[in-house]
Amino acid sequence: MTASHSETPSPKPDASTFISDHQQVDRSKLSQMYLHYVETKDKYPHAILLYRVGDFFECYFQDAVKLAQELELVLTSKQAGEQGRVAMSGVPHHAWERYATLLVEKGYAVVICDQVEDASEAAGRLVRREVTRILTPGTLLEEGMLKSSRNNYLAAVVIAANHWGLAYADISTGEFLTTQGSDLEHLTQELMRLQPSEVLVPTNAPDLGSLLRPGETSPHLPQCLPPSFCYSLRSQVPFSQGEARPRLLQKFKVRSLEGLGCDHLPLAVRAAGGLLEYLEDTQKENPVPLQRLRSYTVTDYLIVDNQTRRNLEITQTVRDGTFHGSLLWALDKTSTAMGGRALRRWLLQPLLDIKGIRARQDTIQELMENTPLRQDLRQLLRQIYDLERLTGRAGSGTANARDLVALADSLSRLPELSSLVTETRSPFLKALQKVPTVLEELAQKLHAHLVESPPILIKEGGLIRPSVNPLLDERKATVEADQQWIANLEVDERAKTGISTLKVGFNKTFGYYISISRAKADQVPANYIRKQTLTNEERYITPDLKEREARILTARDDLNQLEYEIFTALREEVAQEAEVIRNLSRAVAAADVLCGLAELAVHQGYCRPEMLPGREINIVDGRHPVVEQSLPPGFFVPNSTQLGEESSVISHVSLADDQGQMTKDIDAPAASRRVEEMTNDNPDLIILTGPNASGKSCYLRQVGLIQLMAQIGSFVPARFARLGICDRIFTRVGAVDDLATGQSTFMVEMNETANILNHATSRSLVLLDEIGRGTATFDGLSIAWAVAEYIAVDIRARTIFATHYHELNELASILPNVANYQVTVKELPDQIIFLHQVQPGGADKSYGIEAGRLAGLPAVVIQRAKQVMGQIEKHSKIAMGLQNLD
Numbered sequence: 001m002t003a004s005h006s007e008t009p010s011p012k013p014d015a016s017t018f019i020s021d022h023q024q025v026d027r028s029k030l031s032q033m034y035l036h037y038v039e040t041k042d043k044y045p046h047a048i049l050l051y052r053v054g055d056f057f058e059c060y061f062q063d064a065v066k067l068a069q070e071l072e073l074v075l076t077s078k079q080a081g082e083q084g085r086v087a088m089s090g091v092p093h094h095a096w097e098r099y100a101t102l103l104v105e106k107g108y109a110v111v112i113c114d115q116v117e118d119a120s121e122a123a124g125r126l127v128r129r130e131v132t133r134i135l136t137p138g139t140l141l142e143e144g145m146l147k148s149s150r151n152n153y154l155a156a157v158v159i160a161a162n163h164w165g166l167a168y169a170d171i172s173t174g175e176f177l178t179t180q181g182s183d184l185e186h187l188t189q190e191l192m193r194l195q196p197s198e199v200l201v202p203t204n205a206p207d208l209g210s211l212l213r214p215g216e217t218s219p220h221l222p223q224c225l226p227p228s229f230c231y232s233l234r235s236q237v238p239f240s241q242g243e244a245r246p247r248l249l250q251k252f253k254v255r256s257l258e259g260l261g262c263d264h265l266p267l268a269v270r271a272a273g274g275l276l277e278y279l280e281d282t283q284k285e286n287p288v289p290l291q292r293l294r295s296y297t298v299t300d301y302l303i304v305d306n307q308t309r310r311n312l313e314i315t316q317t318v319r320d321g322t323f324h325g326s327l328l329w330a331l332d333k334t335s336t337a338m339g340g341r342a343l344r345r346w347l348l349q350p351l352l353d354i355k356g357i358r359a360r361q362d363t364i365q366e367l368m369e370n371t372p373l374r375q376d377l378r379q380l381l382r383q384i385y386d387l388e389r390l391t392g393r394a395g396s397g398t399a400n401a402r403d404l405v406a407l408a409d410s411l412s413r414l415p416e417l418s419s420l421v422t423e424t425r426s427p428f429l430k431a432l433q434k435v436p437t438v439l440e441e442l443a444q445k446l447h448a449h450l451v452e453s454p455p456i457l458i459k460e461g462g463l464i465r466p467s468v469n470p471l472l473d474e475r476k477a478t479v480e481a482d483q484q485w486i487a488n489l490e491v492d493e494r495a496k497t498g499i500s501t502l503k504v505g506f507n508k509t510f511g512y513y514i515s516i517s518r519a520k521a522d523q524v525p526a527n528y529i530r531k532q533t534l535t536n537e538e539r540y541i542t543p544d545l546k547e548r549e550a551r552i553l554t555a556r557d558d559l560n561q562l563e564y565e566i567f568t569a570l571r572e573e574v575a576q577e578a579e580v581i582r583n584l585s586r587a588v589a590a591a592d593v594l595c596g597l598a599e600l601a602v603h604q605g606y607c608r609p610e611m612l613p614g615r616e617i618n619i620v621d622g623r624h625p626v627v628e629q630s631l632p633p634g635f636f637v638p639n640s641t642q643l644g645e646e647s648s649v650i651s652h653v654s655l656a657d658d659q660g661q662m663t664k665d666i667d668a669p670a671a672s673r674r675v676e677e678m679t680n681d682n683p684d685l686i687i688l689t690g691p692n693a694s695g696k697s698c699y700l701r702q703v704g705l706i707q708l709m710a711q712i713g714s715f716v717p718a719r720f721a722r723l724g725i726c727d728r729i730f731t732r733v734g735a736v737d738d739l740a741t742g743q744s745t746f747m748v749e750m751n752e753t754a755n756i757l758n759h760a761t762s763r764s765l766v767l768l769d770e771i772g773r774g775t776a777t778f779d780g781l782s783i784a785w786a787v788a789e790y791i792a793v794d795i796r797a798r799t800i801f802a803t804h805y806h807e808l809n810e811l812a813s814i815l816p817n818v819a820n821y822q823v824t825v826k827e828l829p830d831q832i833i834f835l836h837q838v839q840p841g842g843a844d845k846s847y848g849i850e851a852g853r854l855a856g857l858p859a860v861v862i863q864r865a866k867q868v869m870g871q872i873e874k875h876s877k878i879a880m881g882l883q884n885l886d
């Protein structure tokens with residue numbers, strides 16, 4: 001490796017000594033190769049062009065500068081003909097995937113221009129080079145570039161006034177969906193759920209084709225699109241109805257879009273058509289097989305906004321963003337990569353449909369009751385590789401022989417899987433009963449053709465078994481005979497010359513040669529022609545040897561070529577069956593998720609929640625699914641929850657308090673009428689108090705997680721649960737300053753709270769962990785009070801409101817659908833013991849001063865704090881004070 005390609009940080013290059021803009025060169029003065037480079041670069045102005053030169057992929061001009069900066073490589077220069085020196089940096093060719101992955105992760109598109117013939121074939125002329133691959137963040141297929149546990153989505157959006165269309169595809173698995181809606185907030189939430197690696201946006205920007213990296217802005221990007229994604233600016237044309245529609249019809253070979261369920265969804269169609277055109281444009285070399293387009297409606301699923309997904313730590317923890325410690329971590333007992341991805345999708349898109357939920361529950365129950373079946377299935381599933389992605393690679397022509405062997409191994413497990421589920425009731429398991437014969441035959445054929453452990457490279461032979469193809473066998477025999485001749489040569493020549501150390505060797509430059517130590521050089525026969533002198537040896541060739549060599553190399557090339565052709569034909573056969581394989585893969589993935597959830601339910605002692613259309617949330621002895629798993633067995637203290645039961649509605653509870661004045665004072669006659677009908681035995685809103693670290697947040701999240709788990713069809717960590725379906729789960733927990741947008745903690749908190757108040761319904765679950773802490777105490781308390789009152793009276797969302805403002809406990813005295821609960825502690829003279837038990841009643845004091853005392857604040861400060869506290873409390877009877885308002 002030359003110093004120019006080493007991975008040490010680049011010293012500041014002297015840019016005056018070379019050209020670093022390909023537009024500025026006089027092309028007539030460029031040598032042939034550089035001319036080809038700049039012409040190729042013209043076609044891909046927005047991507048980084050990696051150009052194969054011998055053992056390296058090199059970049060020149062501006063790309064060289066970018067590559068060196070981004071990957072901390074040395075930036076140097078190279079003579080490019082009469083034009084002079086141009087900026088250059090590069091990476092070793094065998095490691096291109098690693099470097100390209102880093103670039104793509106940073107939001108760049110990468111174009112690979114490879115040598116498509118051997119330098120020796122070029123015989124003096126310019127080696128033929130072609131663009132073999134275009135990599136963008138949303139169009140990856142290479143195994144090493146993708147995370148097996150999650151989908152890699154490419155999305156496309158079309159926005160027209162307040163309406164939007166969104167299509168997305170994972171080209172590695174073939175999934176392709178589209179939807180549209182009329183609330184831009186839903187579009188943002190959908191994008192946040194999908195976390196696409198790349199989003200296509202039709203614009204009339206002058207720099208079409210450019211890729212905005214996360215955080216980069218453009219006036220052409222609609223405001224509602226979150227800045228955290230990569231955006232590809234595309235022309236409007238393929239996103240027009242006139243182009244999108246026929247493109248979809250042609251792609252899926254249908255006469256009308258009705259069959260795809262999107263006939264009535266013009267924006268969804270436009271987004272899907274635009275996405276398809278992008279794939280056709282960027283994947284010309286390797287067209288990817290996509291599954292049939294499906295359409296869906298965002299509001300058919302439980303809406304979990306990004307904030308809530310984050311706060312409930314569904315796929316990663318808030319503190320350090322790790323998978324370990326997330327809900328997915330606690331629930332994932334899947335055995336296949338496909339199952340792992342499906343579970344993630346389920347968690348990010350829980351259901352509203354009770355029938356769908358119950359079908360999943362029934363399967364889990366069946367698998368829990370039938371332990372041998374569950375265990376056999378899991379055992380077998382573990383032997384199934386990532387069929388979805390293997391098929392994708394076969395379809396796009398990027399699979400190697402090992403991929404096909406893995407695919408064949410997996411396909412040949414399917415009949416066993418099918419025989420396990422012959423007696424099952426669940427439709428999810430029944431879907432595995434029928435394995436199409438064509439797949440069994442395909443597996444047999446792949447096994448019969450390919451050797452058991454083929455090499456990674458597919459153009460260098462060693463892939464195909466004997467007796468598959470007579471011509472191949474013949475060529476193999478010739479090559480073997482020639483190789484034997486070479487092997488015998490060493491023995492023969494030793495005998496002939498009497499030189500016992502004589503060896504026959506091979507290298508790329510000289511081909512076969514005879515090596516003799518220099519000390520014996522005088523004994524060399526006359527027909528030996530000296531080719532090279534090394535310190536201790538001389539290397540010779542003979543006319544015979546060269547003649548043989550030419551034959552061997554040609555025969556081997558022919559052999560390898562034939563093997564390659566047989567292999568690509570097999571790969572093509574797999575691609576033909578992509579749809580059948582993927583349909584079955586989906587069934588395997590779902591069965592895997594349900595098996596895993598059943599296993600989890602058995603081992604963690606989960607119960608089957610009874611799912612109802614109403615508003616009730618009744619959890620007996622619920623546990624936090626993640627915290628429970630992080631503590632030693634039996635350490636987690638279970639707690640119950642009772643919220644929003646409709647059956648308990650009674651009609652004669654007056655809003656008036658003991659003094660009989662409140663109905664008038666709240667000044668909300670309509671609301672008060674509704675409130676009159678409720679009881680706080682089954683409240684809508686719980687005010688939860690308790691000292692720091694007593695377990696308020698944990699309890700709050702536990703309720704949210706149980707509800708969410710129930711709506712993906714899972715069993716839940718509780719002794720008993722009866723749960724009404726929620727339309728949305730909202731959370732607000734202690735915010736951190738949002739430095740990126742320059743918003744203060746308090747503004748973030750207020751924005752989040754406003755979002756909840758504007759969108760929650762009586763079917764929503766709202767979890768509030770402190771409101772109003774980021775401002776002056778009285779402002780904060782007043783806002784917290786008003787928010788709680790609004791949610792309880794106007795929205796009637798089922799809510800748990802954890803707070804240190806124990807003044808909020810007074811709300812329960814005036815609103816019958818509010819109840820106070822506290823997390824209990826035991827106070828000893830010099831410590832507080834956390835019992836983690838949630839019990840009815842409000843904490844009568846906050847423990848802040850107590851905590852200060854235990855932390856060692858001077859006694860006089862503590863004493864004074866208590867006096868101040870006493871004074872404040874005298875004046876803070878809020879409910880009574882409100883009575884005096886007009």
Ligand SMILES: Nc1ncnc2c1ncn2[C@@H]1O[C@H](COP(=O)(O)OP(=O)(O)OP(=O)(O)O)[C@@H](O)[C@H]1O
Binds near residue numbers: 638691699837
């Ligand atoms: N039910 C429980 N059983 C056992 N341990 C628990 C339980 N609930 C909480 N804990 C433990 O107590 C710790 C503190 O809990 P949590 O963060 O919920 O307290 P908090 O009351 O919200 O505190 P703060 O008011 O400071 O935010 C948790 O990390 C957890 O380990």
